[in-house]
Amino acid sequence: MFHELFQNHNWDAVKSSIYQKTAKDVESALTKNDRSLEDFKAFVSPAAAHYLEEMATLSQAITQKRFGKTIQLYIPLYLSNECQNICTYCAFSMDNKIPRRTLSPGEIYMEAEVIKSMGYEHVLLVTGEASKIVGVEFLEQAIRQLKPHFANISMEVQPLEQEDYQRLIKEGLYAVLVYQETYHQDVYRNYHPKGKKSNFQYRLDTPDRLGRAGIHKIGLGTLIGLEDWRTEAFFTGLHLQYLEQHYWKTKYSLSFPRLRPISTKDAVDGTIETQQFYMKDRELLQLICAYRLFNEQVELSLSTREEPYFRDHVIPLGITSLSAGSKTNPGGYIVEPQALEQFEISDERSAFEMVKVIERQGYEAVWKDWERCYAT
Amino acid sequence: MLHIADKIFQSRLFLGTGKFGSLQLMQHAIEASGSELVTVALKRVDLADHSDNLLQHIPQSQAALLPNTSGARDAKEAIFAAQIGREAMETNWVKLEIHPDPKYLIPDPIETLKAAEELVKQGFVVLPYIHADPVLCKRLEEVGVAAVMPLGAPIGSNKGVLTKEFLSIIIEQSRVPVIVDAGLGAPSHAAFAMELGADAVLVNTAIAVATDPVGMAQAFKLAVEAGRKAYEAELAAVSTVAQPSSPLTSFLRNEGV
Secondary structure: OHHHHHHHOOOOHHHHHHHHOOOHHHHHHHHOOOOHHHHHHHHHHHHHHHHHHHHHHHHHHHHHHHHEEEEEEEEEEEOEEEOOOOOOOOOOOOOOOOOOOOOOOOHHHHHHHHHHHHOOEEEEEOOOOOOOOHHHHHHHHHHHHHHOOOOEEEEEEOOOHHHHHHHHHOOOOEEEOOOOOOHHHHHHHHOOOOHHHHHHHHHHHHHHHHHOOOOOOEEEEEEEEOOOOHHHHHHHHHHHHHHHHHHHOEEEEEEEEEOOOEEEOOOOOOEEOOOOOOOOOOHHHHHHHHHHHHHHOOEEEOOOOHHHHHHHHHHHHOEEEOOOOOOOOOOOOOOOOOOOOOOOOOOOOOHHHHHHHHHHHHOOOEEOOOOOOHHH | OOOOOOOEOOOOOOEEEEOOOHHHHHHHHHHHHOEEEEEEHHHHOOOOOOOOOOHHHHOOOOOOEEOOOOOOOOOHHHHHHHHHHHHOOOEEEEEEEOOOOOOOOOOHHHHHHHHHHHHHHHHEEEEEEEEOHHHHHHHHHHHHHOOOEEEEEOOOOOOOOHHHHHHHHHHHOOOOOOOEEOOOHHHHHHHHHHOOOOOOOEEEEHHHOOOOOOHHHHHHHHHHHHHHHHHHHHOOOOOOOOOEEEEEEEEOOHHHO
């Protein structure tokens, strides 16, 4: 399991090695064909900030060679906001006093109809972690219900056992996204004080259980803003490399959800402080390009957390899939549009508008890139 | 002219339909290429919808459809997909692609042979995408495939004909047409494959991702024609040793031959 490899790496040592990378290291990494984790460290280092244009140029060419001039479209479908975890950054955290709601099969159908009418064929099912209410049976039922209506079904729910994944794959599950949030164990503990999610190692080994279950695709990522993004990126890259070697029939995707900057005014001296691990736009672009230069075939996905301006400009620079017109609350499309969203959407444009944007960039928006008969 | 199963082809350039920046561009590129056979991934097509946008943009009076099973990881999935493709696209032709490895998309020889055998029995015209493996080609020929499609280099890599030595053996031995598929990144690569004696080539990435896909499609068309003409005209043998001005064996001439 990945935790064995993970234990051989010390956070502080990795971080310091990234910060010691020089312009020479970046230049040497740029000239290579096959790039190692050391090269990847150079790409995410502060030294690479001056090579962003070169990185973006290469990233664009490599991405076009592999994926063509296409952008895959997907949309989240929130099934429930029930959650027994405390994640201090999440609106669905157990200690938040919000109305809890789990969609009934009839409501799931209504929501599915709306997103089908937008054109979607790839859907991402999302729930909180509440095994008694939204456990394996619930997910199995939802997949069974939605399978005739969508070409491709993925999910982002609590970590499960290998047998559970096997059950769901049999029903037609294609991909599972399971973000580690942070690879820093102490920080993880602080942000996840309660619930099953507080078990760092169980979450860390979830992609192994998915790989052993024979899933088609695994999505990795960290929540950017909890710790140093450069070091998080290294551990994500390490995890990706490990998984590719072990589960060679599986595809991988990466996401980079970024927390918004929260500026706080100091009550005593009135100084403005931005949160410590805030990531700038140019740094997010650096990360996207770094991932691409490190790994040609990994899918890179950008959600509606990001602003339209940024999204539009990074379409041709390495991204391979986008969501659009998303709602992040159960029932958000038609059943109960007013309910509290898990996170605030920055890009409110509809799927139709997004397709126009993609086309203006000279790219084709792809709705369907899977066939149900492969997921048996 | 090239014969595959019951079809006759004037053009020896086949095209893939993925990766284009728009369906209009794809259409224009197909038209410019003169291709008469284009492959379409079943997974990209809405099989329930006869007015599928992708299929609408393929000039079918010019080019026949060759559904492919890209996405299948084993024989069972590929056979199932081929059957669906036959229903939806109304053709019994299938490009059999089984690559369980999503990284390099290297075809699985064992599953491909299994699926080919079964699909031939079911009446399909099977064109399998395979590694440049001469023995596998003969085994596939024995189970009745209509052509073989060995790779020049990893798919999408644009690296050219890296498997040259093995392709030469395949071309020499094959009783079915040999179509070099995958890895051809430039018209010169395609011309080279044709000079080797390939019956046709299949190109996708190099055309779809070019700055001017229509221009590139024309370039490939010309290169394939040039390569074929050169093959038919028989290239002059390449001399591997220099011809010294004072031949080493000249002293023997005194005796007469």
